[in-house]
Amino acid sequence: MPDADYRIYALAGMALFAIGFYSMLVQAHLLRRIMALNVMGSGVFLVYIALGAQTPGPIPDPVPHAMVLTGIVVSVCATGLALALVDRAQAAASEVEPGDDA
């Protein structure tokens, strides 16, 4: 459907981004913040794919598709790294419990 309007998906992606943004600032738990960051990322991907579908021609614009494909793998790896960082941060925090002699 080359002439369909897919901008509603881009708006949905931006809503996801805003929801994730809100959660990341409101939630205190680091795990929830990482999840919020992932929701924001998914929103960005949705915007890219939706806008890529707006271009005229027989197929959607392949460049945003390639960037999203790359972005998904990077976001999974960034999430893995963030989880490892959270674990280290919590381990470090538990070493200096309030009440310890310091």
Place this chain on the structure above:
Amino acid sequence: MTSRMPIGVLSLALLAALGWAVLSLPLRPAGLTAASLAKLPESGVTNPVTAVLLNYRGYDTLLEIGVLLLAIVAVWSLRRGEWPASHLHDRPLLMPLLRVVLPVLLLAAGYLLWIGAFAPGGAFQGGALLGGAIVLVMLGGLARRALAFERLLRAGLVLGVIVFAAVCAVTMLLTGGLLQFPAGTGGTWIMVIESAALVSIGLTLGLLYFGGRPNAHHA
């Protein structure tokens, strides 16, 4: 929580600004579809997404595979991995499932790698399946001995970057341009890069689930 209110207002303002940004864009942007399709016969593949990933914008993918390596190196530097607490005898259905699913996952990963030249697929999709297979193996507690071969795992993790960089160097000697493949040979170079990238992407995703460097006593 009173502090949520301003953040909520800020988020809504952000949404409004972003929505305005999208709606003010041209309804039908020219995009890069035509340019991508025009050069497709020279790219060595017939799937335009693969052509963008590994030919037109190959340096993006090179850097991205570097990012994956960076992520796993950072995770390995931060902590030691842990086995999931489960054991096979607690999950009587897992082993029969793995017997069926693992070969299918490996076959599908190879198929996606190959089909990526012509249709949706490629090293990322195949690597995701490979990573899923590794996670399943770990859930079954089957890879304990495999993790003893840490050097081999390290070699697999860096394979993508090394092969990609080697292809860069060789094609630069041949054509003088970064990731500019000699005419007519693009498909071969892309398959070489993607095969190595598949191994590294799958291993990176799978080992990220393990959550840290292998330990000697894991063997």
